[in-house]
Amino acid sequence: MAAERTTVPLDQRTKVSRNGRQQRRYQARSLEILRAAGRQFRSRGFVETGMRDIAKAAELSPANLYNYFQGKHEILFFCQDSSLDRMLAALERARRAKTSAAARVRLVIVSHLRCLLDEVEGSAAHLLTNALPPRQLRYLVAKRDRYELGVRSLIASGMRAGEFVSGDAALVARAMLGALNWSVQWFRPDGPLTAEEIAEQLADYLLRGLLAKPDSLRRFAPEGEMKRIRAKQISARYADEISGTVGQGKVKVNGDAPS
DSSP states (O other): OOOOOOOOOHHHHHHTTOOHHHHHHHHHHHHHHHHHHHHHHHHHOTTTOOHHHHHHHTTOOHHHHTTTOSSHHHHHHHHHHHHHHHHHHHHHHHHHSSSOHHHHHHHHHHHHHHHHHHSGGGGGTTSOGGGSOHHHHHHHHHHHHHHHHHHHHHHHHHHHTTSBOOSOHHHHHHHHHHHHHTHHHHOOTTSSSOHHHHHHHHHHHHHHHHBSSGGGTGGGSOHHHHHHHHHHHHHHHHHHHHHTOTTTTOOOBTTBOOO
16 A cells, blocks of 8 residues: 655745745745636536646646645645635634624624635535545544534524524534535526625525524624624735735644645
8 A cells, every 4th residue: 555645734845945935925826726726626526637637727837736736635635624724714703703693603604605605725625525535534524523513602602692593503503504515516606696695695594594583683793893894804814815824834633734
């Protein structure tokens, strides 16, 4: 059996030979590759997509592509891990928001969908996870479980506060996340609704099923408040990209990245 390769975090790859502007350029190019790969995985399917396809989409030579990633499985891993990092960051911002449980859950719903539908690497977030090596798979499953637990906690707090109908918070969280994740199967960028419009409408639809008083939906999501929080989310997102945090500190298990 061939030895498994080690997936090296992007920031660790650049520490020795690059710094400052060169490192930021390397990180930005890596993000472009992830996005190009996400588009290919979505349109062609993971199995049918080769490294040459990804290189062409990213406007790189196949040889140059291997300077960034060892293969398409590694790219898929970083697509998934990057998306989960964004979702967890949005969850934390929602958790810290000084507002109602309903407004916090709404923020999670909108952020989740925007990550999947706007960020093209996000469209690969739930693609063929089982194709990854076992250690990487365990790592991603643990991270997804942490995200689901956080969403469940927000829902449970809304139930305790009387904002949501009482029920099984775990079941509600799984049903909600399942509905959101399936959106990558039917969303079309050239369709009649934008990703933002779908996110807003689906958030309203899902929250109506949760609220003890559905007519109070807008009271829990005042437009001014939502705009302020969304603006902070957008600013944080671009700050992450500029500082090159995509792939940084990635995937350490006992000091090593999963292989």
